[in-house]
Amino acid sequence: xxxxxxxxxxxxxxxxxxxxxxxxxxxxxxxxxxxxxxxxxxxxxxxxxxxxxxxxxxxxxxxxxxxxxxxxxxxxxxxxxxxxxxxxxxx
Amino acid sequence: xxxxxxxxxxxxxxxxxxxxxxxxxxxxxxxxxxxxxxxxxxxxxxxxxxxxxxxxxxxxxxxxxxxxxxxxxxxxxxxxxxxxxxxxxxxxxxxxxxxxxxxxxxxxxxxxxxxxxxxxxxxxxxxxxxxxxxxxxxxxxxxxxxxxxxxxxxxxxxxxxxxxxxxxxxxxxxxxxxxxxxxxxxxxxxxxxxxxxxxxxxxxxxxxxxxxxxxxxxxxxxxxxxxxxxxxxxxxxxxxxxxxxxxxxxxxxxxxxxxxxxxxxxxxxxxxxxx
Numbered sequence: 001x002x003x004x005x006x007x008x009x010x011x012x013x014x015x016x017x018x019x020x021x022x023x024x025x026x027x028x029x030x031x032x033x034x035x036x037x038x039x040x041x042x043x044x045x046x047x048x049x050x051x052x053x054x055x056x057x058x059x060x061x062x063x064x065x066x067x068x069x070x071x072x073x074x075x076x077x078x079x080x081x082x083x084x085x086x087x088x089x090x091x
Numbered sequence: 092x093x094x095x096x097x098x099x100x101x102x103x104x105x106x107x108x109x110x111x112x113x114x115x116x117x118x119x120x121x122x123x124x125x126x127x128x129x130x131x132x133x134x135x136x137x138x139x140x141x142x143x144x145x146x147x148x149x150x151x152x153x154x155x156x157x158x159x160x161x162x163x164x165x166x167x168x169x170x171x172x173x174x175x176x177x178x179x180x181x182x183x184x185x186x187x188x189x190x191x192x193x194x195x196x197x198x199x200x201x202x203x204x205x206x207x208x209x210x211x212x213x214x215x216x217x218x219x220x221x222x223x224x225x226x227x228x229x230x231x232x233x234x235x236x237x238x239x240x241x242x243x244x245x246x247x248x249x250x251x252x253x254x255x256x257x258x259x260x261x262x263x264x265x266x267x268x269x270x271x272x273x274x275x276x277x278x279x280x281x282x283x284x285x286x287x288x289x290x291x292x293x294x295x296x297x298x299x300x301x302x303x304x305x306x307x308x309x310x311x312x313x314x315x316x317x318x319x320x321x322x323x324x325x326x327x328x329x330x331x332x333x334x335x336x337x338x339x340x341x342x343x344x345x346x347x348x349x350x351x352x353x354x355x356x357x358x359x360x361x362x363x364x365x366x
Contacts, residue, residue, distance in 0.1 A: 008284025
C-alpha cells in the first residue's frame, strides 16, 4: 500500500486518474503535489495525461447511419401505432 | 406578449434557467430570473433556439437576443412525449445516445453490426416497458441498464463468454500505467521507482494535427471492450462518472481503474506516435 513518506514516480503514474477525479485523500493530494513540485518527469506526464483527455473530447462520436436511424424509427412507429389502439395484424 | 402578469404558471418545459443569465450583455437586471420562450406567446419546443423574456415586466428587448442554449427536458417530459408518439423527441434521444449505446453493446458483442441489432432490440424493450418507468433512476440509466441486459442475453445466445469479471473486477488483473522498464529499480540508491528516462516532451504543433486525433481514435479502438466503453463514455461522450457507474453497474473504484488503464494506454499511444 502507499503509506510511505513520498510517492515514487512509478507510484504517482498510477494515481493520476484518482488525482484528477478528486478521489485521493487530502494527505495523498499533498504528497502527489509535493512530488510534482520537485519532479519534471511527472509534471510532464500529468500534462500529457490531461492533454490526452482534452484530445479525446474533440473526437466525433460514432455516427448514427441512415439505415440504423430508419430501422429505429420503424421500431418507434410500430410501437406507437400499437399504443394508440390501432389494430395491427399480429404477424 | 409572453411574460405579462396574470399568465398561467409556466409548465415544466419553460423552466427558469438562471445559468444563462451571465452569458450575454443586456440581459436585464441580473437578479431577475429569465424565462425562455421560442417566440412571444409560444412555448419552446425541446432543443429549439430560444429567445428570452423576463419573468417580470415581460418585454422582449429589441433586437431579441437569441440563445442557443437548450432547455433540457426532464425525464418525465421525455417519457410523456414518447408516449404521445412524438417522433422528433424519440429521434433526438436516439441520436444523442446511439454512439454511447453502441460502445456499451460492444462490451458484450464482438461486432458493430451485432451491436446495432442489440441497440434496436433495446429500443423495442424500452418502449414496451415505458409504462413501467417510475423515475427511480434517470431515464438514461434505465435505458442503459436495459441495453446491458439485452446485450448480455444476445452474447449468451451467440455463445460468447461474457467478460463479467473483467468488467466488475478489473483490479483482479494488475496492469501498469507505464512500462515498469521506464523506472529505476526499487533498490536504486537515489531514486527508487524514479524515471530512468523522462517522458519525452510532445510537440504541441503535432498534437493539434488532425492525424493525431486519428491516432487517438485508433488507440481507443484497440482497447479491451470494457476499458473502451468506459473511456468513450467519459472522455469522448462527456458522461459524468456517476452516469457511467450507474449505466454499467460499476463500483466507483472499478470505474476509475478501467478509466485509468484506458487513459494510460491512449497517452502511451500518443507518445509513441509523436515522440
